[in-house]
Amino acid sequence: MLILAAFALILVVVGMIVRPLLHPTPPPSTPPPDPGAPASSDEVEVPGEPPATTSDDLEARIAARRAQMASREETER
């Protein structure tokens, strides 16, 4: 009985090791890029504003937002 169990265990172990060599799995497929999606997290769109594409654009948007904030504070005062 124990010899049979040992034999079964050998079969299981060898099977798990050899199977990928006999039946190679294709490399994991990556989903095609979404043409509308931002390329990186740094380019996430801000709602209501055009997407930033270069660091110059980003600087310009920061300046614009600063001006907007200053104007809002001025109005509140």
Added chain:
Amino acid sequence: MAEFGTFSVVLALAASVWAVGAAFVGYRRGAEPLVRSAEGALRAAAVSLTVSSAVLVALFLTRDFSVRYVAEYSDSHLSTAYTVAAFWAGQDGSLLLWAWLLAGTSALVVRQHRGRHRELLPIVVLVLALVLVLFTGLVATLSNPFVRLPFVPEDGAGLNPMLQNWGQLYHPPALFLGYIGFTVPFAFSMAALVTGRLGTEWIRAVRVWMVGSWLLLGLGILLGARWAYTELGWGGYWAWDPVENVSLLPWLTATAYLHTVVVQERRGTLRVWNLTLAVATFALTLFGTFLVRSGVASSVHAFAESSAGMYLLGAIVAVVVTSTLLITWRLPLLRPPHGKTGAPTRERLFVLTNALLLAYTLAIFWGTLFPVIASTVQGREVTVGEPFFDLLTVPFTVGLLALMAVCPLVAWRRASARGLQRLLLAPVAVGLVVGAVAAILDGGRHPLTIVVLSLSAMAGTTLALELHRGVHAHGRRRLREHLPTLGRLFVRRPRRYGGLVVHLGVVLLIVGVALDVTYRSDERHTLAVGEQVTVGNYVLTLATIDSEVSPTRVSLTATLDVTRPSGAAAGQVVTERYLGINQDQPRTHVGVRSLLREDIYVILEDVDVDTQTAGFNVHLHPGVLWIWLGGGLLLLGGLLAIWPHRGHRTGDAVARPDVDRPEAVAGMAHDPEVPRC
């Protein structure tokens, strides 16, 4: 059947060795089938070691005393639960448990990354397999629990009575799972170094493993503390025992990692720190294993001296040397991107937290190692006791509380001093009031405790206000809307709010320890049945003394009624003294009545059955319940932080551009939605 156990361990060792070779060659040649085969070998090792573990459990349950390990750690009277727990009561079985859990963890990692992080996987598999070869090799050669005795004894020696406690069922497996889980971040950090993929990829891959292992190790430490408190009968939960210390060391470095990794995710800096911390955490788990299993440390937890220690020492040296060389080699790639070397305010506080945790870790490491070095080099016995560690702990605690009080209020990029002052006003005021009240109640006799309580109040207020601001940021101003909004915040931002809960748990735990260490008291009383004594704010009345004789033990039990001086009932305390069948000395079960203010902790010392009198040692431990509540809160917060949720952001460098946050653009100090330290 024992021979089948040995056979399955050897088979697992063979599979692990194959995994090492196949992963190495697969990586060098870029051969995916070989890497997959190595992954299959890790799974096969897990299957094989599951069979080995099942065989050992079966040998215990069938009371096969022809097997040495079974005869040494069980007997025919042992209950089923402790018979199963005897699996990990000795060196050989605990190493088998370690190997099995490591193989299971490795199989889980492989399954989790079937289609992800494929560039890192060959080295990850290689490292996991190498560690598995070490532990399976030890079980197969030096610590085989399946060895048969040349004769069959009538009964086993039995399980050590101290281990016949609920703690034996849960404490070692939780601790082992925590230790073993740290192998995964180490394997990924090595893979990042070898492949040069040193961004946030490996950090994202190991996040759940790091937090999960930190949680399990924390749970193991807490369970061990509770076990010591209720079983050992000296009224303590932490004795600075070398083996206790070595469980704390990787937990501290993992805590440091969990803080600085946030900086790398957000700012791309502190890469060397994080890699070093991942390596150090794993190396310290090996160090802990070495100390427990080499016989070099004198501890109630240590196993007998074994040559396994030398192999573990060799593994520690290999890990430290290899990782140092790899980090040095990759230093040019580890420079922060875009020349970000300046540390803005929040980052500075993270680094300070890290420095504090590491200084504490190094000091405990040195205090634990020094007696071993002195004994090895000079041949003299040196003891580094509680006063040394207590001296270290006070400044660490004060610094940690101060950081927890300030850090959550400081913004990431630029902090405005005026804004910070405004936000600190309430916590400082609460801290000062609590400090003043504590000073009046204490009479100024314990200034350090007063400082700790004051800072705890300050940190607690900061954390409570953070939760409050989070609710208000969502426009919920009515009280009845607060709880549902808070619930939604935990679902939407579990990492941030889970972190706040962890910090609240730490504050509660520190308060409990400070109160207990400062104000604990003990007194001895002898009572006849019906007689009463006043201890602190309670009246204890000896209600009954009962004796019980069974085939396995003789016991005497004393029951005491607890009442307030007003006469109001406050429960009962039951304490026991017993002699088991395989014991030379009688042992005591401590009676504990836990109340919010303090624990009434009673040890039955002696009994005179003829006169119906009993001697008790009665301790009062203020704030101990807060330690367990704080520990529970800490674990709950950690669990919340890793709980899978909708829209889980795995956090690349900066998840949102600052233009999304007007506060950041305007350089304002505080953004309640930004994750805190």
